[in-house]
Amino acid sequence: MLTSFLLLSAVSAQEPARDLEACIEGVVFEANGIAPIGEEIRVQLGPNSTTTDSFGAYSICGDPGEATVVWTRDSGEVIGSLQVRLVEGVALEILVQEKGGQGAFDVSGVEAAEESTEISEGLQDLPMAIIRGLVTDLSGRPLANAQVLVRGQSARANTDSSGQFELEAAQGVVELGVILEGYANRFVPDLILGEAGLSDVRVELPEAGLSLAVFTVTAPRIVGGTADLLEERQQSSGVSDVLGAEQMSRSGDSDAAGALKRVTGLSVVGGRYVYVRGLGERYSASLLNGSLLPSPEPERRVVPLDLFPTSLLESVVIQKTFSPDMPAEFGGGVVGLRTRTIPKEAFIKLGLSTGYVHNSTFQSGPMGFEGSRDWLGFGASERALPQSVSDAIFDRPLEESDMFSNRGYSAEELEALGESMPNTWAVGEGTALPKIGVSMVTGKSWERGESRFGALASGLWGQDWDASEYVKNYYLVGLGDEMELAHAYDFTELERDIRLAGALSLGFAYGDAHDISSTTLINRSSTATSRIYQGFNRDVATDIRVSRIRWVERMLFYNQLRGSHEFEGLGGLTLDWRGAYAQASRLEPDRREYRYDYEEAADAWYLSDRPEGNSIFYSTLGDELWDSAVDLKLPFKLPQSESESWAKAGFAISDRSRGVDTRRLKYMHKGERSGLFEVLSSPVEDIFVPENIGSDGFQFEEVTRQTDNYSASQDTWAAYGMSNFEAGNRLGFMTGVRLESSAQAVQTFELFNPDQQPVSALLETVDTLPAAVATIRIGPSEQLDRQQLRLGYGRTVSRPDFRELSPATFNDVTGGRQIFGNPELGRALIDNVDLRWEFYPEPGESLSAAFFYKHFDSPIESIVVVSAQHSVTYQNADSAQTAGVEFEWRRSLGMVAPKLQDWFASGNVALMRSVVVLSDNSGIQSSNERPLEGQSPYVVNLNVGYEDPEGEKGITLLYNVAGPRITEVGALGAPDYVVQPVHRLDMVGFFEFGPGLKLGLKAKNLLDWPNVTKMGSEVVSEIHDGWSAGLSLSWKG
Known part of the structure; x- marks a missing residue:
């Protein structure tokens, strides 16, 4: 088992030592950065030994000189050992953090111990200055009881309930270390501490489970990450479930509707409508950044969640217990969509994707009229009503007028309007192409x-194709209820x-x-x-x-547009x-x-x-x-x-x-030509042509x-x-x-x-x-x-x-x-x-x-x-x-x-x-x-x-x-x-x-x-x- 040792500081003789003995203090962490819960670790220093407390902390003293310190589990398994040079009147602080995997343990702390001791002994005559700052988690929440130390000095402090700390250290270039149970250790190097001191030092701690190496946070807690959202669920005042960008990425779902079927008790109907705890679409509401959303569905007020690509979302929170700050039409729950937040560091991300569907991609199927701008999704303009028809139906129905009313149009006018309609009836054959998408x-x-x-x-931008063949049967109840x-x-x-x-x-x-x-x-x-x-x-x-x-x-x-303001x-x-x-x-x-x-x-x-x-x-x-x-x-x-x-x-x-x-139009069977077999048996694009449109054939009318x-x-x-x-x-x-x-x-x-x-x-x-x-x-x-x-x-x-x-x-x-x-x-x-x-x-x-x-x-x-x-x-x-x-x-x-x-x-x-x-x-x-x-x-x-x-x-x-x-x-x-x-x-x-x-x-x-x-x-x-x-x-x- 590979064990990493982290030496934070050597405490100078200015700090009262235990009867001028040489001492070691520290904390033992598991791989995730949390002290072993419910397990004592035995620490051996020469003939002396001690055990860690419930927080993994320990303190042990021995004779000055070369010595070996050993950390052992209750089972007898040796976590690791380290040779150090102990100096009379100086306390070394060593943190032990396990890392999964096999291999020899890291003993680089030996040189650090000697160097730190020499630095500490040389600081006694340097002028001092004050360091003030704030310790928070990555969401900005203040963290209390965090230890703040200065590498190579005796300076240390604990944060108060508001996350604030203050300590005095020797002037010069200093490095701060911050330790808190449940969070990864964090280090702030190269701080210039002058006579005026430092008053705005801010340290953010990621959760321990996301810290995978000493001195380097290789996978910091990110907004939308699994640990971040589990903590949000834990701290909420009601029953809720959370789905973050990290989980949506792992599941490979392209939109919010697809991702939500992974959430407890949720199902997705028709690829777009979310049912919370099995209740129909009427029993849920959707919010975007806390605000209500309209619906593009003609017979529903529900919002189809396939409209929201996962690449635009930071997280989705499904609140299942009603709280008074939620809409009354809560039903089974509220689906809260959150868009991505502004990053702390500049970045750019480009993406390209493609896909193949078995029995669909490269398969043929029926294809109707195709516009030149369909690939962008702007095909309506090429399918719009001709201007003459649009003007005609603006204030009157498209029907034949009579002597008793001025509604409608003459048969000749209806014929002209019918002939002006584009002949886009034909259904040809097309091919389903591979899926493709680009993002930025x-x-x-x-x-x-x-x-x-x-x-x-x-x-x-993206497009999907789907060619399919299937069967549908329709039944009636017959004799004997068969x-x-x-x-x-x-x-x-x-x-x-x-x-x-x-x-x-x-x-x-x-x-x-x-x-x-x-x-x-x-x-x-x-x-x-x-x-x-x-x-x-x-x-x-x-x-x-x-x-x-x-x-x-x-x-x-x-x-x-939204805002938040705090008034101290x-x-x-x-x-x-x-x-x-x-x-x-x-x-x-x-x-x-x-x-x-x-x-x-x-x-x-x-x-x-x-x-x-x-x-x-x-x-x-x-x-x-x-x-x-x-x-x-x-x-x-x-x-x-x-x-x-x-x-x-x-x-x-x-x-x-x-x-x-809504407007419905139709070529009505009106005259003799509309009943001719040679006309009716022709392809549709050959039926609705000028010679067949009019009162002697098919008359163009409205059936709205x-x-x-x-x-x-x-x-x-x-x-x-x-x-x-x-x-x-x-x-x-x-x-x-x-x-x-x-x-x-x-x-x-x-x-x-x-x-x-x-x-x-x-x-x-x-x-x-x-x-x-x-x-x-x-x-x-x-x-x-x-x-x-x-x-x-x-x-x-x-x-x-x-x-x-x-x-x-x-x-x-x-x-x-x-x-x-x-x-x-x-x-x-x-x-x-x-x-x-x-x-x-x-x-x-x-x-x-x-x-x-x-x-x-x-x-x-x-x-x-x-x-x-x-x-x-x-x-x-x-x-x-x-x-x-x-x-x-x-x-x-x-x-x-x-x-x-x-x-x-x-x-x-x-x-x-x-x-x-x-x-x-x-x-x-x-x-x-x-x-x-x-x-x-x-x-x-x-x-x-x-x-x-x-x-x-x-x-x-x-x-x-x-x-x-x-x-x-x-x-x-x-x-x-x-x-x-x-x-x-x-x-x-x-x-x-x-x-x-x-x-x-x-x-x-x-x-x-x-x-x-x-x-x-x-x-x-x-x-x-x-x-x-x-x-x-x-x-x-």
């Missing part, structure tokens, strides 16, 4: 006096995703008390999809073939404020869809004259949000308590508005529905008060209350019909929401920071989405059943109880077990009602309950064998069960008592990995599975649609070489487990995503 991030900070300014900029096949289709699809994102952060700080920063983020995600499905349709008793060409652009713009003259009062403006948009221009039916007698396909025979679709969505908040926090101490308590109060205001504009367009708003204000009490060292209490008012309004309106009143819905609520959390620290008094128990309660709400409040009937513009809302919906109340035990054996390691229970009063659930298409609407159910347990662990495998010190194992398991009870008159769904939609009964994540001490290479194996979940409620005796478990195995590795170069390897979905959806025992769909391999190269300078 750079930052720098400047200091002038007490002022600091910094900037961080990042950007990325499932009968209604439709069976074979799908071929080619999808291209383009992502373009950029972020800019600016920060200014004055001293340690004032900090102002701004964050601007622009994130674009564009998708081109061409799809063809073909198969038997029971309604027409023949095969049909449906083709669709689609382009969707989603964008999120976010700008936030007001008892340490802290003022935090933030203001944000965000805008989300979704643009879907020129979606084309058409259908051919097979005519068996003629052995030919012909264009269908049914309503879905052909369509052109345009839709835009804009969602705006203003969000602001102010918090005041005042620290205080309770009598007979050394720990700091605090009281906090604040208010928040948000104003959200949304508008959706009266429920396609709506506007909505939500105004929210809240005030809260809360306090965190530290009653001694073992007990902590957080308690408080939030008062929140909300007013939601939705108007669904028919275009150009002044006689038709808009369909309106309004929901106004005021709620008082209490919360409380008790934290009990367990164990011996010197280890209270290692183990704790939390018990929490909170009341939260769940409010309807905008469209759920409108009684107007609509079809989800993204596809699906016919839906109409319910203006009588009320908000749901949720009572949440959490109990969690946490144990932190070492920095960067944790064990936890948790139980949670939620009771829903009037939860909002979807029901199926009688109609031609079995429409879906919404109703407040009587009640619902969900409960579960969660287990999580992260440990070094060094506890199994010392050779495995650099290997780690982590994972989490969540087991959940829920039941929702609907009233007996709640529609025609097959069951009025079932699990909550979207909840999986279990979620499992298992990880094992290796990372060398220098952080230059590593590999991680990751396994994930989520249990079956309901995606759509069955009706009239038909079973529910249930997505089956998908077992995923991923492997991610990296290797650093050369100056700043890093090679990344990624293999995902190695099992290629099929994505299967079932109705009872019948398979509805089965899709193989294919395994993938990726390669990335980055440089940091």
Whole structure:
């Protein structure tokens, strides 16, 4: 075992020596920098011996002269030995730190001992000066009881409760050493100490678990690192989980949605929507740097988290216990995204990545119109309506006028407009190319006096291709409740995703008390999809073939200005404020869809004259949000308590508005030519040509529905008060209350019909929401920071989405059943109880077990009602309950064998069960008592990995599975649609070489487990995503 010895100082004879003996003092540390807990180390100096105390400290004296000091474990294992020269009246201070691995111990401390002794003896006549300074951790938190020493001198001091220290040392060039249990030793060399002294020395200590060598911090604690975030979770006043940049990098996930499936009790639906503890998307909220976010989804307020690349994020915190400073629509939890912070040192990082997907890359698939700027994600302009059509539909519907109304246009005008539409109907063949991505991030900070300014900029571009083939079956309940096949289709699809994102952060700080920063983020995600499905349709008793060409652009713009100010003259009062403006948009221009039916007698396909025979679709969505908040926090101490308590109060205001504009156009079968077989059996691009467009063939008209367009708003204000009490060292209490008012309004309106009143819905609520959390620290008094128990309660709400409040009937513009809302919906109340035990054996390691229970009063659930298409609407159910347990662990495998010190194992398991009870008159769904939609009964994540001490290479194996979940409620005796478990195995590795170069390897979905959806025992769909391999190269300078 390699053992390193660190000689800090030789104490001169000016310090009273023990009867003029020669002495040695010091501390024994493990490899991670923490003194052995619960194990005494025997120290032998000649015939004399002693043992270390509970902090690993020792002191032993002997006769002057050459001597050997030996450190031994209780088991008899010799940690190491060192020969030193002891000088009468001088005490040497030697720190011993183990390091994993085999080899001889380091004896370089012999020369240092002799040199240090000579220096000490020569300092007696030098003038003295004062050194003052501050010791903090890397986050800036002051550290008390740290030892500060001067190399080669007797000067030493301990930091006070505010991290301050003061000591007197001989003038000249000095080196400070700082020691604190649980943190890595830190040394500050080459300080010039003159007659005026030094008054602004600041020393930051990284956690001991991240210090891997003496004198050099080779892997310092970084913001977003595992140890950093585990400490944040440990010190939080509620139940939370954390995911840092380090973990996201190890898992190889490219966006926040993919990374979050690794978190305890979280599952991701559709690749973008996060379910916390199995609860649907309505039961979670998303924040960016503490501010609310708008949504680009037309039928949802939820934020799709695939919009956020992990390269732009520093960390994600999932808070599972409600606290009064969180939004009332807390539900299962809040996902808090944090963008990267400004670095302390200038850097630039460039990245390039590529990837291959089995059964997709280099495979062919259908491809529609391709614009010249699609590769940048700006394809909407080339798919825009012609100016003549855009002007025509601005104030009038595109329909044929008559003698009784001035609405619409003449047949000749409609023909001209129809002929002006671009002929982009054809679906050809394309090839799925390899994935590719480029990224850049750079930052720098400047200091002038007490002022600091910094900037961080990042950007990325990437595109993914996916070619797929799969089968979908549709069933009906037949005689004897047997499932009968209604439709069976074979799908071929080619999808291209383009992502373009950029972020800019600016920060200014004055001293340690004032900090102002701004964050601007622009994130674009564009998708081109061409799809063809073909198969038997029971309604027409023949095969049909449906083709669709689609382009969707989603964008999120976010700008936030925030600040924090501490006023020492007001008892340490802290003022935090933030203001944000965000805008989300979704643009879907020129979606084309058409259908051919097979005519068996003629052995030919012909264009269908049914309503879905052909369509052109345009839709835009804009969602705006203003969000602001102010918090005041005042620290205080309770009598007979050394720990700091605090009281906090604040208010928040948000104003959200949304508008959706949708237009549907179609070439109607009007005249004789629209019924000619030779026309209808032609390719679609040869049908909609000028000679076939007009009143004698296909007439261009508008078929926009009266429920396609709506506007909505939500105004929210809240005030809260809360306090965190530290009653001694073992007990902590957080308690408080939030008062929140909300007013939601939705108007669904028919275009150009002044006689038709808009369909309106309004929901106004005021709620008082209490919360409380008790934290009990367990164990011996010197280890209270290692183990704790939390018990929490909170009341939260769940409010309807905008469209759920409108009684107007609509079809989800993204596809699906016919839906109409319910203006009588009320908000749901949720009572949440959490109990969690946490144990932190070492920095960067944790064990936890948790139980949670939620009771829903009037939860909002979807029901199926009688109609031609079995429409879906919404109703407040009587009640619902969900409960579960969660287990999580992260440990070094060094506890199994010392050779495995650099290997780690982590994972989490969540087991959940829920039941929702609907009233007996709640529609025609097959069951009025079932699990909550979207909840999986279990979620499992298992990880094992290796990372060398220098952080230059590593590999991680990751396994994930989520249990079956309901995606759509069955009706009239038909079973529910249930997505089956998908077992995923991923492997991610990296290797650093050369100056700043890093090679990344990624293999995902190695099992290629099929994505299967079932109705009872019948398979509805089965899709193989294919395994993938990726390669990335980055440089940091």
